Amino acid sequence: MDRPHVSLCALTLAVALAGCAGSGELSVDEAAAPDGGEAVDDAAAPPTDALAAGDGAEPDAGEAPDADGAAPDAAHVAPDAATPDAAPPDAAPPDAAPPDAAVPDAGPPPACVPSRQACDDDTRCCGDLMCGRTTLGRVCCGGDGASCATPNGEDCCGDLLCVGGRCQPAGAGAPDFQAPYACGQRWTYSHHAAEVRRALDFVRADGGPTDDEPTLASAAGVARRRQEPGGAGNYIVIDHGDGWQTYHFHLSDFLVPDGAWVAQGQPVGLVGSTGASSGPHLHYEQLRHGAGQVVAIDGDSLAPYPGRYFERDLVSRNACDGPRPYMTWGADRPVHEAPSLDARVLVTLRGPTPILVVCQRRGQVVDAEGYTNDWWSLLRDQGGWLSNIYIDDPAARLPDVPECE
Secondary structure (H helix, E strand, O other): OOOOOOOHHHHHHHHHHHHHHOOOOOOHHHHOOOOOOOHHHHHOOOOHHHHHHHHOOOOOOOOOOEOOEOOOOHHHOOOOOOOOOOOOOOOOOOOOOOOOOOOOOOOOOOOOEOOOOEOOOOOOEOOOEEEEEEOOEEEEEEOOOOEOOOOOOOOEOOOOEEEOOEEEOOOOOOOOOOOOOOOOOEEEEEOOOOOOOOOEEEEEOOOOOOOOOEEEOOOOEEEEEEEEOOOOEEEEEEEEEOOEEEEEEEEEEEOOOOOOEEOOOOEEEEEEOOOOOOOOEEEEEEEEOOEEEOOEEOOEEOOOOOOOOOOOEEEOOOOOOOOEEEEEOOOOEEEEOOOOOOOOEEEEEOOOOEEEEEEEEEEEEEEEOOEEEEEEEEEOOOOOEEEHHHEOOOOOOOOOOOEOO
16 A cells, blocks of 8 residues: 655645644733733734744645644734724823913902001001001001001000000090080080099980980990999990090990990990989090099080089080991901992901991992892991991991982
């Protein structure tokens, strides 16, 4: 029986294929590294020998059997198989703001720096304030004669004290006391011979009622509520600074909280007859360091005191001229450049603040804290407009303030 004829080419090809199959080359599954590293990329490109076999005619199964069966199929390892997408090394990072991107506009700086706020040589302080030193450090504060509103003089520069709402040196004199009742009213006064204090009792002399009439602060200061049922009744003590005080006895009611800063001319209580009193009247005193002083109004002494009513009387000039004193209520009240919420904020009043109102006018309607009002007040010291909603008065239009022209 004749042996089958095998050509030298066929024998050579068979040997080559058998050597490839037994060479130890990894299969595709084995080539996948556990950490997903670079071995995955190597598997995507089969060895050169495998590519050569794939490029030629597929060997006849009868002519070139390998030890394991068929040789690795080129279809299992596509030479151009796509690998998972990866960003090229020069790919742009996610969008980021360019280095010269504009910073959001924080708005214009305040027009001026208010009292007791830090300052430097370039600071423009509000109103008649200047940049100086107080117990708070270097802040905007008042010079001699400037308005102030702190009992310890924190808003007065240097060694000046806040006395009756004005900055002045210690011992420079009494505050500019005004009559303790409303502008234009005429009251008569007397001093009882049995009274050991230098007090005066006041009653109306112009036909108006005395009972429940407001009594006003003679000068700015801190108001304290007191009660003495067998003597002074309900009464207010106002500390004006530098040891000066005024007393208002026999009140039917209080109109300010205990410890409130009050402006000159601000109502502090209602005249009554509480305590040791025979009828409605205002018992009024001025003291310095606890010692009674002769009462002086508008710089003029009222001595010698008359012994009975209607011998002498006095017409009040309290809060008659210039801006009217009021208080704000609440916190963070904005003062605008114009009577509109859209106008620039000049300064923010951080808490209840004494203010002086020059005039008022209608502007943008404001709805806040359950109230609606379109009246705005021009403030003297802040130089801007405040909605009347934030002024401590029940009237929408302040009754004693003129309309701005």
